[in-house]
Amino acid sequence: MEIFGTIAATLTTVSFLPQTLKTIKDKDTSGISLGMYSIFTTGVFCWTVYGFIISDMPILIANIVTFILAFTILMLKLKYK
Amino acid sequence: MEIFGTIAATLTTVSFLPQTLKTIKDKDTSGISLGMYSIFTTGVFCWTVYGFIISDMPILIANIVTFILAFTILMLKLKYK
Incomplete structure (x- = not known):
């Protein structure tokens, strides 16, 4: 059943890529919630620390990727607000 | 160290509430990525199934809540697109 968790983690991580690319391209952040x-x-940062502490590589890697994407959206929201 | 994971899960789940409320209020979905x-x-749905299969209540509850919020945003995006 591990495979189900892996698919779930991959989808929820990868999902932030289209939002990041769209926001970089359109610079439209009015509908995005700060x-x-x-x-x-902040939550994804905590997940990353948690993954590091318990030495869980899938949690660690998925959250580092998600953090980079979500942090980029946050910075774009602050820039174009 | 469980507490760190609990804080992380609570934050990443709760974070979708301000986006959902903002989108319901403003009906502004142009910057939101379909x-x-x-x-x-889809990923959160997989997480919910995974939580159910491995009988992990925190994963199950956090993802049911996140699913309701994210699905609402998805429906609003389709409605106001």
Whole structure:
């Protein structure tokens, strides 16, 4: 059943790529919630620390990737707000 | 170290609430990526199934809540696109 968790983690991580690319391209952040990306980026940072502490590579790698994508969206929201 | 994972899960789940409320209120979905919410909602659904299969209540509950919020955003994106 590990495979189901792997698919789930891959999808939720990869999903932030189209949003990041769209926001870079369109510079349209009016509909994006600053609250969401502030809280989400903090949460993903905590996930990364957690993955590091418990030495879980899938959690660590998935959250480093998600952090980079979500942090980029957060910075673009702050820039174009 | 469980507490760190709990904080992380709570933050990443709760973060979708301000986005959902903002989108319901503003009806502004132009900057929101359909690709992101399509893939993300599918991924969170997989997480929910995974949590159910391995009988992990925190994964199950966190992902049911996230699914409701993300699915609402996806439906609003389709409605106001």
